[in-house]
Amino acid sequence: MSSNIAIGPYAIGNPVILAPMAGVTDRPFRQLCRQLGAGLVVSEMVTADTRLWNSRKSRFRLDHSGEKAPISVQIAGGDPEMMAAAARENVRRGAQIIDINMGCPAKKVCKKAAGSALLRDERLVADILQAVVQSVSVPVTLKIRTGWCPETRNGVTIARMAEDIGISALAVHGRTRACGYHGQAEFDTIADIVSRVKIPVFANGDITGPARARQVLDYTGAAAVMIGRAAQGRPWIFREIAHYLATGERLPEPSLEEVRDILLAHLGELHRFYGEVMGVRIARKHVGWYLKTLANSESFRKTFLQLDSAEAQHASVQTWFERRINRGAQAA
Ligand SMILES: Cc1cc2nc3c(=O)[nH]c(=O)nc-3n(C[C@H](O)[C@H](O)[C@H](O)COP(=O)(O)O)c2cc1C
Numbered sequence: 260m261s262s263n264i265a266i267g268p269y270a271i272g273n274p275v276i277l278a279p280m281a282g283v284t285d286r287p288f289r290q291l292c293r294q295l296g297a298g299l300v301v302s303e304m305v306t307a308d309t310r311l312w313n314s315r316k317s318r319f320r321l322d323h324s325g326e327k328a329p330i331s332v333q334i335a336g337g338d339p340e341m342m343a344a345a346a347r348e349n350v351r352r353g354a355q356i357i358d359i360n361m362g363c364p365a366k367k368v369c370k371k372a373a374g375s376a377l378l379r380d381e382r383l384v385a386d387i388l389q390a391v392v393q394s395v396s397v398p399v400t401l402k403i404r405t406g407w408c409p410e411t412r413n414g415v416t417i418a419r420m421a422e423d424i425g426i427s428a429l430a431v432h433g434r435t436r437a438c439g440y441h442g443q444a445e446f447d448t449i450a451d452i453v454s455r456v457k458i459p460v461f462a463n464g465d466i467t468g469p470a471r472a473r474q475v476l477d478y479t480g481a482a483a484v485m486i487g488r489a490a491q492g493r494p495w496i497f498r499e500i501a502h503y504l505a506t507g508e509r510l511p512e513p514s515l516e517e518v519r520d521i522l523l524a525h526l527g528e529l530h531r532f533y534g535e536v537m538g539v540r541i542a543r544k545h546v547g548w549y550l551k552t553l554a555n556s557e558s559f560r561k562t563f564l565q566l567d568s569a570e571a572q573h574a575s576v577q578t579w580f581e582r583r584i585n586r587g588a589q590a591a
Pocket residue numbers: 278279280281282283303304333360361362363402432463464465466485486487488489
């Protein structure tokens with residue numbers, strides 16, 4: 260299956276997209292996912308309140324240097340004027356697509372009537388979309404949940420409104436805001452949305468591998484799948500899904516040698532991007548996710564969490580994998 264998705268002037272090669280995840284999809288992780296087959300990656304959200312952009316966290320989030328086009332930056336906020344200003348400023352700093360967050364249920368976001376909390380107020384949704392679309396010349400995309408709560412699943416209304424206003428593509432997480440992350444994502448509302456709009460729709464929620472991605476695309480008719488948590492510690496999931504969608508064949512799991520190389524390169528990028536102190540801290544989370552995918556790694560994970568220098572982190576990963584690889588070679 261080759262993708263013919265376009266977002267404005269940008270053709271999206273593979274119909275497998277990395278979901279924005281605050282605290283996860285930083286520049287090193289986005290670049291890695293692109294290298295390993297993601298057709299599009301979306302930044303972590305940045306607040307629409309530009310007065311907060313001087314914080315260290317925002318500075319890292321606003322850094323897109325060296326990223327491959329199209330650079331898609333997500334903004335979150337509940338005030339149309341502020342969202343428009345934030346979109347303009349992000350474009351000035353290199354964003355080629357602006358993505359609007361109306362899909363995140365995090366308390367920090369919802370408390371300020373932003374993220375998925377906005378879905379309750381359709382008038383405000385329209386005002387925000389209009390303000391942002393009018394403020395920039397780049398394509399604007401939108402990420403939503405299926406509605407505010409199961410009783411008011413207004414995803415179709417919001418999707419049609421978004422299309423009319425000029426939104427270029429829509430990502431839909433198959434849960435309502437009230438559902439949090441409980442239960443299973445549902446795809447009926449997504450299928451309904453796909454049948455009612457012409458813009459590309461990306462289906463999101465609980466997609467963990469190639470077969471599930473195929474099923475979801477067949478069931479919903481969506482243009483692409485969007486992958487969040489299943490990519491944590493498994494960035495090669497993008498090539499696995501893209502290959503399966505294109506050929507119907509499964510790629511073999513990456514070898515231990517390849518996982519080691521990917522992890523070491525990722526580690527190096529985190530240390531370089533954030534500097535040693537912050538990089539070491541952030542690496543613990545990512546390495547923990549990689550190790551979760553490998554059997555009998557629990558005691559190493561505990562050891563790794565104690566390490567406090569880039570060099571020690573690098574050396575320990577190297578040694579742990581060497582031992583495993585040698586053990587495997589002896590057993591063969
Ligand atoms: C740690 C974490 C951070 C997230 N941050 C964002 C965010 O910044 N913006 C957003 O629109 N969604 C955010 N999400 C939601 C994801 O983009 C995605 O919709 C959700 O995880 C469901 O997809 P999945 O089942 O493939 O993980 C976040 C999810 C997680 C787990």
